[in-house]
Amino acid sequence: MREFARRFFARPATVAGFAVFTLILLVALAAPLLFAHGPFSIVGMPLRPPGSPGLLAGSDVLGRDMAAGLAYGARISLLVGVTSTLCAAGVGVLLGAVAGYYGGVIDDLLMRITEFFQIIPSFVLLMVLVSFLEPSLGSIVLGIAMISWPQVARVVRGEFRALRNREFVEAARTLGESDARIIFTQILPNALPPIIVISSMMVGSAILTESALSFLDLGDPNLLSWGSMIAGSRSAMWVAWWTTVLPGLAIMATVLSLNFMGDGLNDALNPRRRER
Amino acid sequence: MNRRLTYILMRLVRSLLVALAVVFLSFFLIRLAPGDAAEVMAGQSGYSDATYIKDLRAEYGLDRPLPVQFWRYAKAVLRGDLGTSYERREKVLDVILQRLPNTLLLDAFALIVAIGGGVWLGSVAARRPGSAGDAAVTFLSMLFYATPQFWLGMMAVLLFSIWLGWLPPFGIETMGADYTGLVRLADVARHMLLPGTTLALYFMASYARLTRTAMIEVADLDFVKTARAKGITERQVQRRHVLRNALIPLVTFAGLQASILIAGSVLVENVFSWPGIGTLAYEAVTARDNPLLLGIFIVTAVLVSLFNLATDIAYSIADPRVELAA
Numbered sequence: 001m002r003e004f005a006r007r008f009f010a011r012p013a014t015v016a017g018f019a020v021f022t023l024i025l026l027v028a029l030a031a032p033l034l035f036a037h038g039p040f041s042i043v044g045m046p047l048r049p050p051g052s053p054g055l056l057a058g059s060d061v062l063g064r065d066m067a068a069g070l071a072y073g074a075r076i077s078l079l080v081g082v083t084s085t086l087c088a089a090g091v092g093v094l095l096g097a098v099a100g101y102y103g104g105v106i107d108d109l110l111m112r113i114t115e116f117f118q119i120i121p122s123f124v125l126l127m128v129l130v131s132f133l134e135p136s137l138g139s140i141v142l143g144i145a146m147i148s149w150p151q152v153a154r155v156v157r158g159e160f161r162a163l164r165n166r167e168f169v170e171a172a173r174t175l176g177e178s179d180a181r182i183i184f185t186q187i188l189p190n191a192l193p194p195i196i197v198i199s200s201m202m203v204g205s206a207i208l209t210e211s212a213l214s215f216l217d218l219g220d221p222n223l224l225s226w227g228s229m230i231a232g233s234r235s236a237m238w239v240a241w242w243t244t245v246l247p248g249l250a251i252m253a254t255v256l257s258l259n260f261m262g263d264g265l266n267d268a269l270n271p272r273r274r275e276r
Numbered sequence: 277m278n279r280r281l282t283y284i285l286m287r288l289v290r291s292l293l294v295a296l297a298v299v300f301l302s303f304f305l306i307r308l309a310p311g312d313a314a315e316v317m318a319g320q321s322g323y324s325d326a327t328y329i330k331d332l333r334a335e336y337g338l339d340r341p342l343p344v345q346f347w348r349y350a351k352a353v354l355r356g357d358l359g360t361s362y363e364r365r366e367k368v369l370d371v372i373l374q375r376l377p378n379t380l381l382l383d384a385f386a387l388i389v390a391i392g393g394g395v396w397l398g399s400v401a402a403r404r405p406g407s408a409g410d411a412a413v414t415f416l417s418m419l420f421y422a423t424p425q426f427w428l429g430m431m432a433v434l435l436f437s438i439w440l441g442w443l444p445p446f447g448i449e450t451m452g453a454d455y456t457g458l459v460r461l462a463d464v465a466r467h468m469l470l471p472g473t474t475l476a477l478y479f480m481a482s483y484a485r486l487t488r489t490a491m492i493e494v495a496d497l498d499f500v501k502t503a504r505a506k507g508i509t510e511r512q513v514q515r516r517h518v519l520r521n522a523l524i525p526l527v528t529f530a531g532l533q534a535s536i537l538i539a540g541s542v543l544v545e546n547v548f549s550w551p552g553i554g555t556l557a558y559e560a561v562t563a564r565d566n567p568l569l570l571g572i573f574i575v576t577a578v579l580v581s582l583f584n585l586a587t588d589i590a591y592s593i594a595d596p597r598v599e600l601a602a
Contacts, residue, residue: 116297118532119584121576123539124557125301128573131561132309208424212543215426216558230427237430238438245434248427255422 008268017260024254028074035068039224043068047240058242060233066242070250073226077254080141080210080225081203087145089199092152097183097191099153100160110157114150122147126209130218137220140213144206155198159191193269200265204258211251226251280592287588291581298577299353302570303346309566314338316362316566358571363563368571372553376575378448379552383541385468386475391526393476394483399519401484402491413488417481425540429474429547436470443470446549471548475540479533486529490522497521524594531587534580 009015027034037043042063043054050058050066057066099110126143133139163169164187172186213219214227226247233243311319314332333339337348352359358368401413420428437445449455449463494500495518503517504510545554553572560569 112293116294119294119535119577119581120298121535121538121573121580123535123542124573124576127542127557127561128305128569129308131564131569132305132566134310204422208422211424212426212539215424215543216546217562227424230424230430234430237434241434244427244430248424248431251424251427252419252422256418259418259422 004268008264010267011260011264013260014264014267017257017264020253021257021261024074024250024257025078027071028078031068031071031075035065035071037065037068039069039072040064041068047236047243049240050242050246057246058240060229060243061236061240066229066246069224069229070226070246072224073229073247073250074254076137076220076223076225077207077210077251080137080144081207081258084141084144084148084206084210085199085202087141088149088202089152089195091145092149093156093188093195095149096153096156097160097188100157101164101179101183101187103161107157110153114154117147117150123209123212126213127216127218130213135213135218135220137223140210140218140220143213144209148202148206151202152195152198155194156191159194160187163187163190196269197262197266200258200262204255204262207251207255207258283592284589287585291585294581295578296350298574299350300346302353302574303349305570305573306566312338353574358574359567361560361565361568361571363560363565363568368567369575371568372556372571372575375551375553375556378550379541379545379554382468382472382475382545382550382552383537385472386479386541387530387537389472389476390479391483391530394480395487395519395523395526397480397484398487399491399514401488402495402518402522403514405488405492410488413484417485420478420481423478424543425474425478426543426547428477429471429544432470432474433547443467445470448551467548471544471550474547475537475544478540479537482529482533483526486526487522490525491518494518494522524591527587527591527594531584534583538576538580 009018043065044052044059044063046059046061046063048055048059048063050056052058055065055067057070060066060069095110099107126147129143129146130139133142160183169182169186172182177186210219210225211227211230214225215231217231219225219228229247230244233240233247236243306313312333313336314329317332318329330339337345340348356369358372360366361368361371364371397413401407401410404410433445436443444450444467448467449460450467453463455463491514500513500517503513508516541552542554542557544550545552546558549555553576557569557572559565560572
């Protein structure tokens with residue numbers, strides 16, 4: 001564990017990423033305590049600049065507290081990022097494991113499907129999905145998971161193919177362990193490092209995707225997210241820069257910190273594959 | 277030559293399979309939306325009694341078994357019939373084709389800027405790995421990976437249109453100016469500069485990273501040492517030998533990036549009100565025009581798979597050593 005921490009924090013960028021991410025996570029968790037009035041309530045005059053009395057980050061077009069919006073937006077971004085990644089990772093691991101372990105027709109079919117998802121414009125597909133299912137937290141998470149599981153499946157499949165004929169797997173087979181047992185208790189633990197690394201990167205890209213959907217009016221209409229804050233402030237851009245600049249910076253900081261942590265995880269978990 | 281022909285044929289078959297899979301997927305996507313086409317049509321016409329809906333279902337074959345419906349749907353799509361836009365009462369394909377050239381113009385511009393800029397930045401970074409310039413390119417590309425493209429576009433508007441007043445913030449040409457000929461071309465180019473560059477920046481970052489990696493790899497190979505040993509200048513070694521060979525993987529990469537380019541295009545077009553299929557997709561979303569939105573998915577999917585086919589063929593021509601397997 002100490003060795004893991006030493007390698008994880010070896011780069012200054014990872015340390016910075018970890019610090020920024022912790023801060024964002026704390027703000028997200030504490031949002032209801034910090035801003036009991038919620039992100040939608042009107043607290044003052046519209047378009048007050050940051051630093052106005054009681055308005056750390058200014059107010060938006062409707063006179064809502066930007067700081068409250070940013071804090072509550074963090075909850076949505078992290079929630080969507082993490083849950084959609086978990087769903088995608090679940091499906092991806094399962095299918096990738098089966099394809100990599102058994103090979104043959106299942107493997108061929110899965111590879112064709114992942115290829116298909118690589119070729120088609122998946123963001124447009126996501127727009128269709130979310131729009132047809134009606135935009136909601138559930139449909140957004142489902143949609144993002146649906147377009148991102150093939151990435152995980154590819155990685156998992158590769159790992160399983162590499163590991164399936166190793167001695168420890170042969171040994172388990174000789175002992176008469178079932179395929180399911182071998183997949184989950186023998187191979188999967190050894191395939192976890194790359195899965196963790198790719199998942200940490202996927203959280204970031206899911207957050208970007210969610211913000212893009214919200215920007216195109218495909219966010220959950222009952223929730224305020226960073227993307228919808230930016231979309232709602234477009235008309236105010238000429239007079240109030242902070243209404244668009246701040247939520248964008250929040251997205252950028254979150255995604256960047258996640259990616260830096262992903263690099264750190266890669267260093268810590270795959271010491272032999274460093275510097276690729 | 278024969279092997280290359282087989283390879284191209286295999287790729288062609290693959291593109292056709294992708295197109296078929298897209299049609300199959302679309303058929304099921306239609307069923308995700310609440311209510312079928314008959315209900316929507318009945319609702320729009322104001323008569324929503326049950327017999328009218330039933331008649332409509334019979335008329336459009338919506339009461340037939342699913343496989344029959346799929347067969348009819350597939351035949352229609354393959355003939356280019358993507359249905360009628362709910363909102364515009366025009367053929368979906370016609371609406372899309374009207375807007376498509378604008379998107380292709382923007383994307384082509386972005387791709388050229390991205391490849392040109394990315395290759396240049398990447399080769400600067402690769403010349404001295406570990407230098408400040410190299411670190412800057414790596415950092416910038418990480419930064420662009422983490423930036424929402426639509427927000428980057430808005431920041432460009434804020435800086436170059438609102439604060440500096442240099443470039444027009446939206447549209448494809450000056451409204452009501454009725455320019456013609458070269459003046460009009462210059463006007464469109466001026467309007468394209470901000471959205472095109474915004475779209476290009478993300479890809480420029482990817483190309484810079486890829487070029488850097490490829491050039492560092494190629495620089496270690498024997499033929500580069502031979503070139504140096506011949507006594508030609510370092511500049512020529514880099515340009516003639518290293519760069520040229522490092523460029524080959526970029527071709528495939530451009531193909532793989534095409535679907536991401538479409539996503540970026542949808543967002544950037546909406547920021548800059550560029551009248552392409554990206555803004556059309558947004559209009560379809562807000563008007564709940566399902567046939568139009570689905571049509572955009574089908575058309576972009578076919579375009580991307582054609583582009584992939586083209587890059588695969590280009591790759592097989594550019595690199596004679598390429599493994600011509602399917």
